[in-house]
Amino acid sequence: MPSAAHPLPAQQIAYVHEWLTEWGGSEDVVRAMLGAVPGQTLFATIDFLKDADRRKFGGIPIRTTFLQKAPGARSRFWNYLPVTPLAVETHDLRGADLIVSSSHAFAKGVLTTGEQLHISYVHSPMRYAWDLHHQYLADYGLQRGLKGSLARYIFHRLRVWDRQTSHNVDLFLANSRHVQRRIWRAYRRPAKVLYPPVATHRFGFSAQKADHYVTVSRLVNYKRIDLMLEAFRSLPSRKLVVIGDGPEMPRLRAMCPPNVELMGWQPAEAVERHLQAARAFLFAAYEDFGISPIEAQACGTPVIAYGAGGSLETVRAGGAPQPTGLYFNEQSAAALAQAVQDFEAMGSAFDPHACREWAERFGEERFQRKFAQVVDQSWQAWRHDPASVETRLIGPMEPAPT
Template identity: 50%
Template sequence: MPLKYALVHEWLTPKATGGSELVVREILNHINADLFALIDFESSNPESYLYQRQIGTTFLQSFPLARNGVQKYLPLLPLAIEQLDLRQYDVILSSSHAVAKGVITSPEQLHICYCHSPMRYAWDLTFDYLQQSKLGSGLAGWMTRYLLHRLRQWDVLSANRVDYFIANSQHTARRIWRCYRRQAEVIYPPVNVDAMPFVKEKEDFYLIVSRLVSYKQVSLIIQAFNQLQKQLVVIGTGPQMEYLRKIANSNIKILGWQPDDVVKEYMAKAKAFVYAACEDFGIALVEAQACGTPVIAYGAGGALETVRDIRLCGDTGTGIFFKAQTEAALVETVEKFAMYENAFNPEYLRSHATHFSTVAFAQRYLNFVEQCSKQKQSLESNSKFL
């Protein structure tokens, strides 16, 4: 009898279009799994690949404004995910950056978690969350701190429900070990390299494509380019949009949200793609390289695994790193980039990006799931003789 699979993700909404959603889509392309999430507003979206699909949800589905995200119901997320009844399934696959890994399973079931990140607002971004939140001071601040403390406790406890962890980068694997003391297999997320247009001849502008939120450090890039007086195009939307438009000089164009074909065109024609955040992986960095576009990136996190600094790698360089998240460091590195820009080999950039393709992801993910299944079957067989 074939195994029954369940795939659990945090939320499925039109606004959720990041790397974790790409992983969900790619898994469903290869594994016949029933899909579950805290909330689902994609199965009713005619433009979604999930249109009219049966998706299991939680009580948060009917909560006010849930369509815009359930982060506002943060204290309820652990309780909600634990209400999913998955007893009929043999294998639980979770795609988790918050609470999806916390589903309740039995000893007979196999649970494999693809972890995009330990819950950021409970760990790495705790103090940013408190500083920016209206609930960060006074009595409300202490209540928020206590809530985050309990979330961390639950997050560690729920990690024990996972049999095998997969991390989207070595950087994330180290964070999983730091938070949960669990080893993780590294399988890079799928990047649709074939969908990216390849252009050899570049135009005279730099590009950033990002959500406009504080930790993405877009303001740092804008302030650096204000000094450099070089042409910069910013694509993306978010709560910092108006602030960024106020501080940007005339050499900087902030285009807001743009459709995929427009984003790809700018990415293919840009002189360089600029990124200042510390990402767990950073799909946009790989997409730029697939276009033959070199990357100027903050030298930390997943970028160290996807970008090759031309100063160290020579002909096989795909970008250049700056060492500190400061305007001065970025200004200095952009000026150094000008010395190397003609040395980049666009064909090699494209070739390098294929290491992170959808095909590479599928092969590694499916092989790991099969390996874990065999290990569990072997353990169960051995236990019968004890």
């Protein structure tokens, strides 16, 4: 796709990302941003991407911090969490007039000057310091003892730093209305919603469906794949295919019922085939946005999703015309099993063509066009009156696509 018009030469624009360890959704957002508004340099705390992934950024130079050479930074980066704010503050951005940060933890905390416009695209405020603080402590056995006390103190300091550095941002962009509310809770700052890009054009459509259900996910605790396995244990006549790998795989294999197939990692072509053929896609996580349900809908496949967080924006359900899925309102195996039965009872209510049409509203071209517009409007407002950027760009809250 040709680059959209942008207000500044690329050499005056710097991008900041958290860390580059493996390719994921936030990296894809930065790739799409660079395609819409090219920049001179991409800053990140560390960079251990594969060369093939690094090239997706279009050859932009990547600058890292002292953590790049820290012992074990590649495999044990979380050990350096207490000093990551310091690392981020070492990014030297003095050559840029416009700074765009892609932040789910620290990137928005870069040091800026009064002559620089800073737009921060927030995938999420720091989860382990805010919303998921107590869950994180419980998951890692840090609820009590000396280690627990130290962890609580570290997270307390991170919250103070996180809120303080929110003042370095002139305009917040949120990847969903759910994150928009979390930004307000953490920073008491409004944000403009810009849904992240989903490569819907890469997924082929199919109206022909088989009998099995599918999910595609990294196998980590909060994705709640265990909940799906227990739900299908109670539905022995249905089949579930689970695609993905991760640290939860051994536990999931131990509890897997015979009607669930754990396929592990699969190439993109195999993932697409399963998404196209599935009766429905299952999504049990409490996510800020969630790209995989949109990819499934791009294939013409409806979604059965936990009705909280970003799912409320990415799946059209709840009695809406031309529904693209349905919600279950409790994160439990029983609620999911009932939702599967409700889905089957609704029969032809879910039109594959409606699913595809809905998914295309989250496409990459739409994101790049809107991002370029925001950058242009922000820069014009900044030149007129730096204090007016937020008020000029954020009017009524942007609704979910209809």
